Amino acid sequence: MNEFKVLTRDSGNAVVMELHGFLDAHTAPELEKTFTELIGKGKYNIVVNFNELNYISSAGLGVFMAYIDEVRNNHGDIKLTNMQQKVFNVFDLLGFPFLYEIYKDQTEALRKFGAQ
Amino acid sequence: MNGPEVKRVEKIEESRTFKGVTTALSDVRAFVNRHAFNFGFGDKEISEITLAVDEACTNVIKHAYKGDPESKFEVKIIGSGKEFEIVVRDWGASFKPEEVPVPNIREKVKRHKAGGLGIFLMRKLMDAVEYQEKGSANEVRLVRYLKDGPKA
Numbered sequence: 001m002n003e004f005k006v007l008t009r010d011s012g013n014a015v016v017m018e019l020h021g022f023l024d025a026h027t028a029p030e031l032e033k034t035f036t037e038l039i040g041k042g043k044y045n046i047v048v049n050f051n052e053l054n055y056i057s058s059a060g061l062g063v064f065m066a067y068i069d070e071v072r073n074n075h076g077d078i079k080l081t082n083m084q085q086k087v088f089n090v091f092d093l094l095g096f097p098f099l100y101e102i103y104k105d106q107t108e109a110l111r112k113f114g115a116q
Numbered sequence: 117m118n119g120p121e122v123k124r125v126e127k128i129e130e131s132r133t134f135k136g137v138t139t140a141l142s143d144v145r146a147f148v149n150r151h152a153f154n155f156g157f158g159d160k161e162i163s164e165i166t167l168a169v170d171e172a173c174t175n176v177i178k179h180a181y182k183g184d185p186e187s188k189f190e191v192k193i194i195g196s197g198k199e200f201e202i203v204v205r206d207w208g209a210s211f212k213p214e215e216v217p218v219p220n221i222r223e224k225v226k227r228h229k230a231g232g233l234g235i236f237l238m239r240k241l242m243d244a245v246e247y248q249e250k251g252s253a254n255e256v257r258l259v260r261y262l263k264d265g266p267k268a
């Protein structure tokens with residue numbers, strides 16, 4: 001079975017969520033759980049680092065769609081960074097770059113939150 | 117002088133049965149990945165084909181079988197000449213995508229409606245996507261043609 005792992009850590013006024021492995025219909029609930037926990041703690045400035053993510057399907061993309069409104073309504077954002085080309089291609093096909101901020105590097109995303 | 121060439125497999129026919137649960141998805145991907153590679157596709161095409169099949173199987177598991185752990189579905193791969201065909205067959209609730217209007221995907225993403233993204237991706241990633249009912253079975257047929265590959 002392909003593994004999936006989420007690691008979170010605070011960085012200034014933001015939280016960095018590092019995704020590892022394979023994000024599909026089987027592993028998406030784990031990502032949902034992490035978002036629910038962060039939002040439950042009132043953490044709305046979220047940077048998602050995709051550097052170690054090898055695969056994403058629409059079930060994974062749906063998780064970002066499910067939480068973005070609540071996060072933005074609370075003056076936060078979900079910013080996406082460090083995507084491998086094949087993962088970016090999937091986001092791109094669905095028009096995500098028009099609706100989500102996607103950065104090459106997590107430092108840029110953290111700077112946008114003012115959380116160096 | 118060319119280096120040793122990996123000889124592509126021009127004729128493929130293999131079918132495998134999987135449990136209708138999401139843990140099967142990684143096995144489905146490995147199965148498709150291996151055959152797409154042997155057939156002569158490059159990395160990008162292999163990723164695209166694998167994703168399209170994952171989406172088809174996810175729909176079967178989530179919608180046709182609604183997570184029933186006793187259910188099973190079949191994935192058949194037929195490669196011939198330049199045509200690489202994957203047939204996903206299930207015996208669950210049928211689905212008629214032709215009756216669903218083509219969604220404006222950007223609007224869907226904007227309104228955070230995830231349903232329908234899988235079908236949209238399948239159609240974007242493959243050269244042909246067809247749904248058929250055959251008796252009590254439903255079939256999704258996905259086709260991708262090998263382009264600029266070794267001579268068939």
